[in-house]
Amino acid sequence: MRSKQSTITIHDVAKAAGVSVSTASRVLNNKADVSPETYKKVRQVIDDLNYTASLAAKSMRSRTTNVLGLLVPELIEVYYHEVIKGVGAAIENSGYDLLIYTSGSPTRNKRASWEREHVALLSSGLTDGCIIVSPSAPTFQQNANIVVIDPHGAGAEVPSVVATNHEGAIQAVDYLVSLGHRRIGFVQGHPTAWSALQRFEGYKAGLHKAGIEFEAALVCEGDFTSACGKAATYHLMNQPNPPSAIFAANDRTAIGVLEAAQELGLNVPQDLSVIGFDNIPETMQTTPRLTTIDQSIREMGSLGVRLLIDRLQNRESAQLLHTVPTHLVVRDSCWMRK
Amino acid sequence: MRSKQSTITIHDVAKAAGVSVSTASRVLNNKADVSPETYKKVRQVIDDLNYTASLAAKSMRSRTTNVLGLLVPELIEVYYHEVIKGVGAAIENSGYDLLIYTSGSPTRNKRASWEREHVALLSSGLTDGCIIVSPSAPTFQQNANIVVIDPHGAGAEVPSVVATNHEGAIQAVDYLVSLGHRRIGFVQGHPTAWSALQRFEGYKAGLHKAGIEFEAALVCEGDFTSACGKAATYHLMNQPNPPSAIFAANDRTAIGVLEAAQELGLNVPQDLSVIGFDNIPETMQTTPRLTTIDQSIREMGSLGVRLLIDRLQNRESAQLLHTVPTHLVVRDSCWMRK
DNA sequence: AAACACGCTGGAAACGATACCGGAAACGCG
DNA sequence: CGCGTTTCCGGTATCGTTTCCAGCGTGTTT
Numbered sequence: 155m156r157s158k159q160s161t162i163t164i165h166d167v168a169k170a171a172g173v174s175v176s177t178a179s180r181v182l183n184n185k186a187d188v189s190p191e192t193y194k195k196v197r198q199v200i201d202d203l204n205y206t207a208s209l210a211a212k213s214m215r216s217r218t219t220n221v222l223g224l225l226v227p228e229l230i231e232v233y234y235h236e237v238i239k240g241v242g243a244a245i246e247n248s249g250y251d252l253l254i255y256t257s258g259s260p261t262r263n264k265r266a267s268w269e270r271e272h273v274a275l276l277s278s279g280l281t282d283g284c285i286i287v288s289p290s291a292p293t294f295q296q297n298a299n300i301v302v303i304d305p306h307g308a309g310a311e312v313p314s315v316v317a318t319n320h321e322g323a324i325q326a327v328d329y330l331v332s333l334g335h336r337r338i339g340f341v342q343g344h345p346t347a348w349s350a351l352q353r354f355e356g357y358k359a360g361l362h363k364a365g366i367e368f369e370a371a372l373v374c375e376g377d378f379t380s381a382c383g384k385a386a387t388y389h390l391m392n393q394p395n396p397p398s399a400i401f402a403a404n405d406r407t408a409i410g411v412l413e414a415a416q417e418l419g420l421n422v423p424q425d426l427s428v429i430g431f432d433n434i435p436e437t438m439q440t441t442p443r444l445t446t447i448d449q450s451i452r453e454m455g456s457l458g459v460r461l462l463i464d465r466l467q468n469r470e471s472a473q474l475l476h477t478v479p480t481h482l483v484v485r486d487s488c489w490m491r492k
Numbered sequence: 493m494r495s496k497q498s499t500i501t502i503h504d505v506a507k508a509a510g511v512s513v514s515t516a517s518r519v520l521n522n523k524a525d526v527s528p529e530t531y532k533k534v535r536q537v538i539d540d541l542n543y544t545a546s547l548a549a550k551s552m553r554s555r556t557t558n559v560l561g562l563l564v565p566e567l568i569e570v571y572y573h574e575v576i577k578g579v580g581a582a583i584e585n586s587g588y589d590l591l592i593y594t595s596g597s598p599t600r601n602k603r604a605s606w607e608r609e610h611v612a613l614l615s616s617g618l619t620d621g622c623i624i625v626s627p628s629a630p631t632f633q634q635n636a637n638i639v640v641i642d643p644h645g646a647g648a649e650v651p652s653v654v655a656t657n658h659e660g661a662i663q664a665v666d667y668l669v670s671l672g673h674r675r676i677g678f679v680q681g682h683p684t685a686w687s688a689l690q691r692f693e694g695y696k697a698g699l700h701k702a703g704i705e706f707e708a709a710l711v712c713e714g715d716f717t718s719a720c721g722k723a724a725t726y727h728l729m730n731q732p733n734p735p736s737a738i739f740a741a742n743d744r745t746a747i748g749v750l751e752a753a754q755e756l757g758l759n760v761p762q763d764l765s766v767i768g769f770d771n772i773p774e775t776m777q778t779t780p781r782l783t784t785i786d787q788s789i790r791e792m793g794s795l796g797v798r799l800l801i802d803r804l805q806n807r808e809s810a811q812l813l814h815t816v817p818t819h820l821v822v823r824d825s826c827w828m829r830k
Numbered sequence: 831a832a833a834c835a836c837g838c839t840g841g842a843a844a845c846g847a848t849a850c851c852g853g854a855a856a857c858g859c860g
Numbered sequence: 861c862g863c864g865t866t867t868c869c870g871g872t873a874t875c876g877t878t879t880c881c882a883g884c885g886t887g888t889t890t
Binding site for chain 2: 875876877878879880
């Protein structure tokens with residue numbers, strides 16, 4: 155055990171100021187019913203002692219903390235940083251503080267239980283409400299103050315922020331088609347992710363719209379990693395009749411496609427066009443720079459904060475599903491079909 | 493007031509399992525002295541009820557939470573995100589959870605008091621220890637479990653992580669000198685930052701080493717923003733005898749220099765060489781790509797976590813100041829002097 | 831057979847803060 | 861002067877958890 159930190163409490167303040175704890179508390183919270191001189195005296199002591207109320211104790215007693223929680227699965231993938239930037243921007247001058255929680259425990263892998271546990275953790279008084287990013291099982295207590303961003307699984311009963319994944323995928327296919335491509339490969343996203351499914355559906359809808367018949371052989375399974383992009387590329391390009399373009403369900407996967415293409419000696423975009431989805435910062439640093447569908451991840455974070463605050467202040471709209479538009483970002487990884 | 497969230501407590505668990513709260517608590521914490529069948533029964537109930545202990549109550553009672561705190565001033569500037577990535581990487585599988593705290597209140601601007609307040613907030617039981625990024629007044633309780641990263645002001649009495657700012661600046665000047673530059677402008681960093689001072693000193697030391705006389709007219713004040721880089725460039729380049737290279741105290745400022753150069757119709761690097769400091773991701777996307785001194789911000793974050801955990805587990809070394817090496821990253825913004 | 835140890839359990843006191851209630855002055859008014 | 865109000869303050873219960881201590885059956889020892 156470590157040495158106990160002689161943390162100073164409201165009792166110390168009260169004693170030093172010669173008042174009761176109740177009075178000290180009243181001063182702390184700027185409540186009425188305290189004489190000016192008492193107020194000044196206690197304030198002085200608070201300053202002198204460098205006293206700050208324990209968030210733990212405070213939030214245990216009174217159920218409101220002015221703190222918002224953000225639950226992210228990890229802190230390495232840039233995607234989450236983009237969300238955090240959006241949240242950070244929205245929190246500025248909102249009057250709320252922000253608590254981002256992530257777990258370093260190996261148990262984190264059991265995503266579903268991890269989420270359940272930590273949502274409870276945050277909403278058990280520490281925060282007034284909380285935003286969950288990419289929850290795998292978006293089923294929560296009805297009355298909890300929760301907003302989810304990009305949930306796995308549709309039809310959550312809490313306010314959700316999602317990108318127009320379906321339309322975005324159509325935009326991607328449209329673009330490739332406009333460049334003359336007819337055989338377009340697709341690398342799927344994580345099978346449990348609703349966004350992945352929507353993108354796949356959009357891919358099919360885009361083909362249909364262009365009068366191109368869907369071909370199962372051009373579709374590979376995936377899980378949003380770059381590894382699956384690589385594997386898919388090897389698989390697709392070694393077919394007898396390989397595609398002239400590959401649409402990856404997200405940028406991370408598209409980066410894997412780019413790597414594989416290079417290893418296979420294929421020039422992008424001359425020999426193979428590649429398009430991604432998300433518009434993460436790295437896409438500007440790949441060679442060639444990746445053409446992609448932007449889903450304004452930041453905007454999703456900001457919107458999440460606004461929705462949560464609205465809900466907390468009872469200004470909530472009846473609408474549960476909130477969408478952020480996607481749009482095509484043309485860079486250098488797509489070219490006319492030869 | 494909002495509707496009370498019917499949050500379920502350990503009492504509910506105890507009642508449902510037909511045991512006392514003490515026993516329920518023992519099961520929760522995997523303490524000894526509880527019969528296997530009781531254990532199983534209680535575990536079952538915990539699962540069924542989706543119960544999670546309130547962090548607030550827990551940390552109030554027992555002084556150890558297995559949570560580390562990270563205090564950042566804001567969440568927009570990429571610099572902090574790099575730190576967070578490093579921290580995030582180090583926290584993985586460390587067995588600790590992470591709580592990042594930032595404030596959205598306008599009072600945040602009163603940095604010193606904000607820090608004092610929030611350090612107390614976090615260390616008042618919520619976390620086992622905490623890491624503070626860029627604290628302006630690194631004077632804390634002696635026995636608090638605190639680690640600081642890139643503190644303003646030298647000689648903190650808590651473990652600190654800093655880059656070799658002095659050496660890094662020398663490296664920058666060395667490089668410019670090796671390209672034939674003799675008149676090298678300098679845009680200073682924020683005056684209260686120790687790192688800024690060190691870089692300035694390094695700049696002077698580098699000149700001295702090369703036998704170049706220091707010239708006050710070539711130095712501009714700054715504050716780490718891009719705006720000051722712009723202003724400084726206008727000022728420097730409109731002098732009768734302008735410098736052939738500008739060394740900015742950080743990348744953000746260097747980006748301002750780049751912008752101003754473009755506005756002035758100066759070609760970088762042909763007409764003007766520019767070098768920054770930090771190596772933030774944006775430096776790869778500027779035109780031309782910015783040559784800079786890398787200070788491995790991520791590594792600083794990771795090291796911070798390791799130091800904190802060491803301290804918590806009493807494996808602390810006597811050394812207080814920990815440095816991370818800087819090194820030159822050559823890209824496209826510097827060229828031989830004409 | 832008495833005494834003792836031991837495994838398991840429940841009761842109650844804390845942790846630090848706030849909310850509620852009630853009491854003591856001070857003051858105004860008939 | 862008595863009485864009701866107002867102003868200010870202190871006491872106490874309470875939030876959900878852990879920890880300490882005591883109790884109670886059994887099994888083991890002398």
